[in-house]
Amino acid sequence: MAIQEKFVEILKLELNQRKAVNPSYSMRAYARDLGVSSASLSQILSFKRNLSFDTANKILEKANLEKTVVEQLKTELVRLKEQNKLNRKATFLEPIQNLNSLAPEDEYIVKNWWAFAILSLSTTKSFIGTKEFISQRLSLEEETVEECLEVLYRSSYLNKNYRGEFVFAGKSFTTGTDVPNEFLKQQHRDLLKIAAKRQEELSIEERDFSFICMNGNKKDLPRMKEWIKRFRRDFMNEFESKENEDVFRLCLQLFPITKDLNHDE
Secondary structure (H helix, E strand, O other): OOHHHHHHHHHHHHHHHHHHHOOOOOHHHHHHHHOOOHHHHHHHHOOOOOOOHHHHHHHHHHOOOOHHHHHHHHHHHHHHHHHHHHHHHOOOOOEOOOHHHOOHHHHHHHHOHHHHHHHHHOOOOOOOOOHHHHHHHHOOOHHHHHHHHHHHHHOOOEEEOOOOOEEEOOOOOEOOOOOOOHHHHHHHHHHHHHHHHHHHHOOHHHOOOOOOOOOOOHHHHHHHHHHHHHHHHHHHHHHOOOOOOOOOOOOOOOOOOOOOOOOOO
């Protein structure tokens, strides 16, 4: 039995025991005693909301459960949290080196920026794997989301839970670097357009747009790329390992703005 199913079963049993003692005991009172909102508790008990590590610990501290049960659940929660960290750190780390011979599903993922966004969203703590939820969170048409979900599911990047909702399967990939591909170029162009749009929509406190202009040597370009690659990995490890709610795009562009005057036209 999955940890959330076991957790919910125990919470329901505890609720029934309290009602047996006090028939007028309500769900609202139960939520109050557990230190969560009644809406959150209702969603957790009906499996409409993923149970986060912090929320589970908070409930365990206030629930009237046997000490051995509490310790067992806490142990399983810690184990699950560590596994989720590994899964999130693995996101987009399995490279596909030959973009010119992609399967149709992987070609779709490389071409459309929202495929990566949906995969990232699926690792957030309050994710609900329905087209309606995803459409609202990412400002996408439901038809687009539905098509993408089916592609990700057929490719085993997403699974389905017993309610038929999509969940992260732990399988992800990167496109690698230095691989020319028109689909990948299209995604970069689309992301630049999105960045320009979000620059107008978001306050400066909600975003960071910055740049530098420096002199350099083209022979150092491989080393520059390695520095950027290490930065991306360090950035992900620092911020993606937490129980997050949102999806961010970090877009980096490095290119020379000078022309080689000795190059033959």
